[in-house]
Structures are given as C-alpha cells and as structure tokens.
Amino acid sequence: MSYQKPQLKAQYQNYIGGEWAPPVDGEYFEDISPVDGQVMAQVPKSNHKDIELAVSSAWQAARTWGKTSATERSNILLKIADRIEENLEHLAMIETWDNGKAVRETLGADIPLVADHFRYFGGVIRAEAGEVSDLDMNTVSMEIHEPLGVVGQIIPWNFPLLMAAWKLAPALAAG
Template identity: 40%
Template sequence: MEKIQNYINGDLVPPQSGNYIDNFCPATGNIYSLLPDSDGHDIDIAVKAAHNAFQFWHNTPKQERSDILMCLADEIKAHSEELIVAESRDNGKPEWLARAVDIPRASTNFKFFATAILHFDSKIHEMDGKAINYTIQQPIGVAGCISPWNLPLYLLTWKVAPALAAGNTVVAKPSELTPM
C-alpha cells in the first residue's frame, strides 16, 4: 500500500510522529493509501523551510518567476491523464469531469498568474495637492494555503499560483477528505 509523505523543502519526508492515517476511496470505501498524520512539529519544519526559501524566491525576477510558473502549468498538462485518474480516485468524481474542468483549470491557473505577475504595477494617487498616496505590490512572506475537498487541485492552484507569482512561498495543506 502506498505511503504518502510530506513534501518539505523539495524532499519527501515522513511525519515527525511516524504516524499515518488511512485514506479511503470515496467510491468504494476501501483504504488505498496511508497519509502522514502531521502535527505542529511538521508544520514548524515546513514553515521554516518556506521562510528560508522566501529569502531567495522573493528576489527572483518577475520574468523568471513567470517562466517557472509556466513550466508548472506545462507539467500539469503533460501529466494530465495521471492527474485525472488521481483526482477521480481521491474525491470520487467522474474522470470526465476532472478531464473537462479540474485538471485543465489547474494548469490555466498557473498560466494566468504567470502572465499577471508581469503586469502588476504600483499605483500613485494625488490627494488634493496635500499628499500622495501610493501602493507598492511586494511579497510578504510565507502563505498558508488550504485546499477544499470538492475541487482540491483546481482550487489549491488558485491559491498557490498567485502567492508564488507575487514572490511569496507557500505551505499547502490538502483537505483531509481529499489529501492526494
């Protein structure tokens, strides 16, 4: 049986506790994998890794971040059939729906924000000749992103892609109902 690991700092790592929980196929009720029973220790490690990565990532030029996000979009598209099967198995939706909506949209989300980051700008507004108000768009640090159970990959990419595009790093947590 497949034992899923946490993905932290580019590595697959077991939970600090060593504990796993059963993952059930909603269509059959059968256990098909084991999931890490992650706790605060795992979160601390993930946040520290994301904070360390932020020191590099937020200084990465926008064009380079855009290129990387485009590559992620291309990888989703290249592995779409595998992702369609996994999405169907994970939450019980029909493969045709994952093929028509979820997986294409996950790729499109990365493409959308990959191009949007190249067009973000700062804004300046004069206030009756007395002051100037301005907005500067800059990364803030580590973003925590939680995916819902009903559209796990699609909506996770809608959260992760803009955070990465803006120069933030991410700690993502899947729904316990659709963790794959």
C-alpha cells in the same frame, strides 16, 4: 484513456524544504478511495510539529523567492502549467479515484482549471506595475507591491488540486 485505478506509491511523505520527509510523529492514515472502498495509499498524519517545520522552511525559501524577478516567477508558473497539462489524464484519474468525482468533471474542468490558474498568474505577473498619483500639492500616493510572507491553507477533500492552485498560483506569482 484508461479508467483503471491509478498506480500510486504505497506510502507518501511530507514535502518540506525541498525534500520528502516522514511525519515527525511517524503516524500515517489510509486514503480510502470512494470508488472501490480500497486503500489508495498511506499518507502522513501531520500535526503541529510538521507544520512548524514547513513554516520555518517556507520562511527561509521566501527570502530567496521574494527576490526572484517577475520574469523568472512567470516562467516557473508557466512550466508548472505545462507539466499539469502534460499529465492531465493521469492527474484527473487520481483526483477521481481520490474523491469520487466524475471523470468528466476532473478531466473536463478541475484539472484544466488547475493548469489555467498557473498559466493566468504566470501571465499577469508580467504586467504588474505600481502606481504613483499626486493627490494634491503636498501629497503623493504610491502603490508598492511586495510579498507579505508565508501563507498556509487547508485543502478540502472535494477540490484538492483546484483549491491548492487557487491559493498557490497567486501566492507564488506575488513572490
């Protein structure tokens, strides 16, 4: 395994509606590595305009994703976990250089847990079931699982991939 600084693109975009898009106002900021104090990449300095585009796109996607079968959602989550595991060392090095966390943590805990969260929710969605109970002669209690809609999250600097997985995997599993 190489502990060298990972090779990244010079500039990144927002991923909205299945496409890479520059920030609406065209502003970027430098992502400085705490390991060497050098710029890792230019990343979008997104604002409310970018968020509005992302939320609008997410609502459009939710109409289709919410109707996707539990089996298909499960298979997609398991494929995400596979891809994370296939790129474990590379992702761990990016995480280390991005936030300064020790490689033993990113390689031995953070990134494996990212894959594990997608794998866990990819499995649990297959066993999802509602419940119907007779409470008395005139009352039936029904548990209906249905997606609520779009969610948003702010990702911290110290657990970016793991925190994203904690939020994304269950939301994607739920539909």
